[in-house]
Amino acid sequence: MEAEIIAVGTELLLGDILNTNAQFLARQLADLGVSVRYQHVVGDNAARLEDLVRTAKARSELLVFSGGLGPTADDLTKETVARRYHDALRFDQEEMDKITAFFAKSGRTTPANNEKQAMVPVRGKKLPNRNGTAPGVWFEDEGRYAVLLPGPPHELIPLWNEQALPLLQPLCQGTLHSLTLKVTGPGESHLEETVGHLFRSANPTAAIYAKTGECHIRITAKAATAAEAEAMCRAKAQQFYHILGECVYGENEDTLESVTVAALRRARLTLTTAESCTGGLVARRITDVPGASEVFGFGFVTYANQAKEQLLGVPGEVLAAHGAVSPQTAAWMAAGARRAAGADLALALTGLAGPGGGTPEKPVGLVYLAAAFRDRLYIRKLGLGGRGRETVRLRASQTALDLARRLTLGLPLPDDTQIVAADRLAEEMR
Amino acid sequence: MEAEIIAVGTELLLGDILNTNAQFLARQLADLGVSVRYQHVVGDNAARLEDLVRTAKARSELLVFSGGLGPTADDLTKETVARRYHDALRFDQEEMDKITAFFAKSGRTTPANNEKQAMVPVRGKKLPNRNGTAPGVWFEDEGRYAVLLPGPPHELIPLWNEQALPLLQPLCQGTLHSLTLKVTGPGESHLEETVGHLFRSANPTAAIYAKTGECHIRITAKAATAAEAEAMCRAKAQQFYHILGECVYGENEDTLESVTVAALRRARLTLTTAESCTGGLVARRITDVPGASEVFGFGFVTYANQAKEQLLGVPGEVLAAHGAVSPQTAAWMAAGARRAAGADLALALTGLAGPGGGTPEKPVGLVYLAAAFRDRLYIRKLGLGGRGRETVRLRASQTALDLARRLTLGLPLPDDTQIVAADRLAEEMR
Numbered sequence: 001m002e003a004e005i006i007a008v009g010t011e012l013l014l015g016d017i018l019n020t021n022a023q024f025l026a027r028q029l030a031d032l033g034v035s036v037r038y039q040h041v042v043g044d045n046a047a048r049l050e051d052l053v054r055t056a057k058a059r060s061e062l063l064v065f066s067g068g069l070g071p072t073a074d075d076l077t078k079e080t081v082a083r084r085y086h087d088a089l090r091f092d093q094e095e096m097d098k099i100t101a102f103f104a105k106s107g108r109t110t111p112a113n114n115e116k117q118a119m120v121p122v123r124g125k126k127l128p129n130r131n132g133t134a135p136g137v138w139f140e141d142e143g144r145y146a147v148l149l150p151g152p153p154h155e156l157i158p159l160w161n162e163q164a165l166p167l168l169q170p171l172c173q174g175t176l177h178s179l180t181l182k183v184t185g186p187g188e189s190h191l192e193e194t195v196g197h198l199f200r201s202a203n204p205t206a207a208i209y210a211k212t213g214e215c216h217i218r219i220t221a222k223a224a225t226a227a228e229a230e231a232m233c234r235a236k237a238q239q240f241y242h243i244l245g246e247c248v249y250g251e252n253e254d255t256l257e258s259v260t261v262a263a264l265r266r267a268r269l270t271l272t273t274a275e276s277c278t279g280g281l282v283a284r285r286i287t288d289v290p291g292a293s294e295v296f297g298f299g300f301v302t303y304a305n306q307a308k309e310q311l312l313g314v315p316g317e318v319l320a321a322h323g324a325v326s327p328q329t330a331a332w333m334a335a336g337a338r339r340a341a342g343a344d345l346a347l348a349l350t351g352l353a354g355p356g357g358g359t360p361e362k363p364v365g366l367v368y369l370a371a372a373f374r375d376r377l378y379i380r381k382l383g384l385g386g387r388g389r390e391t392v393r394l395r396a397s398q399t400a401l402d403l404a405r406r407l408t409l410g411l412p413l414p415d416d417t418q419i420v421a422a423d424r425l426a427e428e429m430r
Numbered sequence: 431m432e433a434e435i436i437a438v439g440t441e442l443l444l445g446d447i448l449n450t451n452a453q454f455l456a457r458q459l460a461d462l463g464v465s466v467r468y469q470h471v472v473g474d475n476a477a478r479l480e481d482l483v484r485t486a487k488a489r490s491e492l493l494v495f496s497g498g499l500g501p502t503a504d505d506l507t508k509e510t511v512a513r514r515y516h517d518a519l520r521f522d523q524e525e526m527d528k529i530t531a532f533f534a535k536s537g538r539t540t541p542a543n544n545e546k547q548a549m550v551p552v553r554g555k556k557l558p559n560r561n562g563t564a565p566g567v568w569f570e571d572e573g574r575y576a577v578l579l580p581g582p583p584h585e586l587i588p589l590w591n592e593q594a595l596p597l598l599q600p601l602c603q604g605t606l607h608s609l610t611l612k613v614t615g616p617g618e619s620h621l622e623e624t625v626g627h628l629f630r631s632a633n634p635t636a637a638i639y640a641k642t643g644e645c646h647i648r649i650t651a652k653a654a655t656a657a658e659a660e661a662m663c664r665a666k667a668q669q670f671y672h673i674l675g676e677c678v679y680g681e682n683e684d685t686l687e688s689v690t691v692a693a694l695r696r697a698r699l700t701l702t703t704a705e706s707c708t709g710g711l712v713a714r715r716i717t718d719v720p721g722a723s724e725v726f727g728f729g730f731v732t733y734a735n736q737a738k739e740q741l742l743g744v745p746g747e748v749l750a751a752h753g754a755v756s757p758q759t760a761a762w763m764a765a766g767a768r769r770a771a772g773a774d775l776a777l778a779l780t781g782l783a784g785p786g787g788g789t790p791e792k793p794v795g796l797v798y799l800a801a802a803f804r805d806r807l808y809i810r811k812l813g814l815g816g817r818g819r820e821t822v823r824l825r826a827s828q829t830a831l832d833l834a835r836r837l838t839l840g841l842p843l844p845d846d847t848q849i850v851a852a853d854r855l856a857e858e859m860r
Contacts, residue, residue: 013466015456016639016648019449022471026445036443037478039471041452048467055485207446273710273731279717280703280710283731287709290785290819292733298741299731301703301713307728307771311741341737355720389720 001034001172004056008068008077009151010043021066021149021156028160031176032168033222034062044068046076053084057144062168067151069134071113078137081146082121085139089119092126099133127163131155138167145171174222177229181240182254184214184402185247185414191215195243204236212391213398214249214256246411249402256401257285263408264295264345271404272341273299274312274333276324277351277367281397298341302333312336312348318430325350325362327379327418328429330370335425338372345407346372347400353392354385367396373407377425379418431464431602434486438498438507439581440473451496451579451586458590462602463652464492474498476506483514487574492598497581499564501543508567511576512551515569519549522556522565529563557593561585568597575601604652607659611647611670612684614832615677615844621645625673634666642821643828644679644686676841679832686831687715693838694725694775701834702771703729704742704763706754707781707797711827728771732763742766742778748860755780755792757809757848758859760800765855768802775837776802777830783822784815797826803837807855809848 005025011017022039029036037060042049049068056063068077082089096118103110117134120126127136127147132155137148147164149156169175183191191208195217199206204221217240221232241248250259264271273282273296283299286292300311305324308314314332322328333348351367358364365385371378380403384395406413420428435455441447452469459466467490472479479498486493498507512519526548533540547564550556557566557577562585567578577594579586599605613621621638625647629636634651647670651662671678680689694701703712703726713729716722730741735754738744744762752758763778781797788794795815801808812829814822836843850858 013456013469014460015453015458016637018453019469023445023448026443028445030444037473038482039443039449041469043467052468209446275710278714279722279726280705280713280729280731283705283710284708284714287731287733288820288823292709296709297732297734298737299710299729299733301710301717301729301731302727303717303723303729304727311728311770340741390718393718 001032001062002060003029003034003036003062003064004060005029005036005039005064005066006052006056007039007041007066007151008044008049009041012041012067013043020153021151024153024157025064025066025160028165029064031178031220032165032172033174033176034168034172044076046080049076049080050084053081057084057146061144062171063144063146064164065146065148066156069117069136069148069150071111071116071133075116077148078119081137081139081148082124085124085141085144085146087124087139087141088122090122091115092118092120095120095126095128095135098128102133125167127159129155129159131158136163138164174224175226175229176220176222177226177233178218178220179233179237180252181217181219181237181244181248182214182250182256183217183244183247184249184256184398186244187215191217191244195240198236198239198243201236204232206236206240213395246406246409249405255289256398256405258289260401260405260408261286261289261292261295263405265291267408269295269344269408270341271296272337272343272346273400274308274337274346274348275299275301276303276308276333276349277353278349278393278397278400279303281393282347282349282400285397285401298337298343300337300340308333308336312340315430321430323362325352325366325368327368327370327381330368331372331377331379331420331425331429334370334372334377335422344373345404347404348372349396349400351382351384351392351396353389353396355389358385365392367392367399369396369400369403371400371403371407372422375422377420377422377429378403378407378413379420380414380416431462431492432490433459433464433466433492433494434490435459435466435469435494435496436482436486437469437471437496437581438474438479439471442471442497443473450583451581454583454587455494455496455590458595459494461606461608461650462595462598463604463606464598464602474506476510479506479510480514483511487514487571487576491574492601493574493576494594495576495578496586497579499547499566499578499580501541501547501563505546507578508549511567511569511578512554515554515571515574515576517554517569517571518552520552521545522548522550525550525556525558525565528558532563555597557589559585559589561588566593568594604654605656605659606650606652607656607663608648608650609663609667610682611649611667611674611678612644612680612686613647613674613677614644614679614686614828616674617645621674625670628666628669628673631666634662636666636670643825676836676839679835685719686828686835688719690831690835690838691716691719691722691725693835695721697838699725699774699838700771701726702767702773702776703830704738704767704776704778705729705731706733706738706763706779707783708779708823708827708830709733711823712777712779712830715827715831728767728773730767730770738763738766738780742770745860751860753792755782755796755798757798757800757811760798761802761807761809761850761855761859764800764802764807765852774803775834777834778802779826779830781812781814781822781826783819783826785819788815795822797822797829799826799830799833801830801833801837802852805852807850807852807859808833808837808843809850810844810846
């Protein structure tokens, strides 16, 4: 099956918003085995939309629309597409009741123009929208299909998954299944060397996406049944696991913070953070995870030296002798945070996020990471420069979370990790 | 002038990358006063590209292309577009020398297929690319123009600014200038009521964009000279300032955190944070600003009650009597953080970010914000529910930064702000 994706909205044509829906739909269609021939953006202009729909419908079996389903006079997608698919619209009381209830819930009366949103196809299908007032729409005309979805991604994505996919899957030959492996530690070029050969297969396919501080490997298999496609993905995933081992921190919706919090919960361990250069980013990422309060109670943002001394007990002599950005300061921060919070595991970060403040000995991007866990201190020196303040901070937080994950799960640590006995801190890190 | 934007690349059709170039080019063209009719994405397929170029050239004076200028056999944009603009390509030794030098610099020999990148138009212009090997191209055919730009944004953006803009500006009538006002406090519907009439003008135009916890008002004026367009924008901006006053926290590149840090610096005041539900987000936002260390030394993430007691001195009785999510706890957190950090101003946040943990009396989204400043405590009750954990946290951080900005600059506070004398904390907030 061949398809085109059509986004409707003047705000896209003006560049006011980024067309993330097109990327989402393109990936989804690729996973269904549908070839996308073109993507388009058109404004809220009936004549231009009609022109485009005529051309696209003539050459492609499936058109997927996003946006233009709102209540205003500008929103013309539904009427225009209905006409080209030889369908008409009728008023639907059930949808109208949902719209009225939606406005009533927020204490407002329904604006008159919202009746427009309650119009649904006569021959086609309405696709109920549980996250907004505009239902999606499905049109069919002699083997040509059109799916109309609302523009806001938090409405479009569930509507696609719950309503559009089940209608499309029977039209596509075979079934596709996808699996994403989340990898942290080795960089993209290193992955290319070690697992590059695994990307050169036709079914399942595997593709790599580089993110800040991690890579995602997406495996997609096509088979006659869902179970078969899933098994093929799993077998391919095993090949990656075999080589990458625990560098694969999770799959699909997992994030490094969710996996780390889950590992701590299972091990009944508590975590605390002492952050200088990351300024609260690690704490924020941990508390992004619902239920983080079970493992995280205390966090310290010790941006100033005085805060490192006062809150964490870093000795003034250590700061004076080695500076705030040093393995010694990082180690004392971790030990001090663990003690102050009464936590099992403490992460400490101190470094130069830039843009200013770098020297030849301590350049921007130099970050020391330390962890205090059981009877040991773990210290790493990281060079994260060259990509700007935000990237330094994000990569530093990534490395810290990964160290917590590895310590909690008893996994191997990076080769450059310096290990010091906690009771030797005062002697070895002075 | 009317235009279409055409991105060429199979990786876009597959959804492997997000089409940020389209947004960049759309904004740039809008600023030039060029109307973009359509945006398209097409794969590396000569027949489909040719089809699209034929249609688009017939209806639009300007076509702007991104991508498809690489060295491989797939990269067909230049040849295909040249044909439709009645031009041809010739080998350019100067470009070839640059390509050879580029490869030599990284110790590689030039692959043979790179000669393709050294092909430039016979009648049109080459647009030298100082960040990559593929030059841009300019075609002209009886009042119809095509600009071809390389796909990587770090090549496309400078090439557009330095080479394409100077060619396009003389073709566009007048000059455009834009100015963005950043507004926090009133919601979008409230803005519609108070300044809605200011959006209904043709030149300058004004448009509103809702973001989480703030709105942006973009003013664009068209005039014969840049100075005139700028003066028109400024006059329009004054109308907004007149009504919105200090709700306009900044302009253009300003962020609420950068403006707040700048205000604190000018006033030589220091800030500290005590965060429960936001879990470090406020501290992270403040330390996102380069130079934040001048005003921010200490931050506390007190997720657990024990942390609130131990680090901030919140009395156990207060927590027991009113709970962690209460105006009393927020007030004690702010007072305690200010004392522990020795700061001038302390912000404290405690609330329910969700998804779990809500009750009828204390629903998800209920957040108490407190500030300790000079001899007073300022307390606000916020209802931020209904949009998910991330939105609750972001809006809470926004409200906190805005309170710090208003206190620092001596601006009016929201009407619902409860004010308590700091020396009456123990009596009034027990």
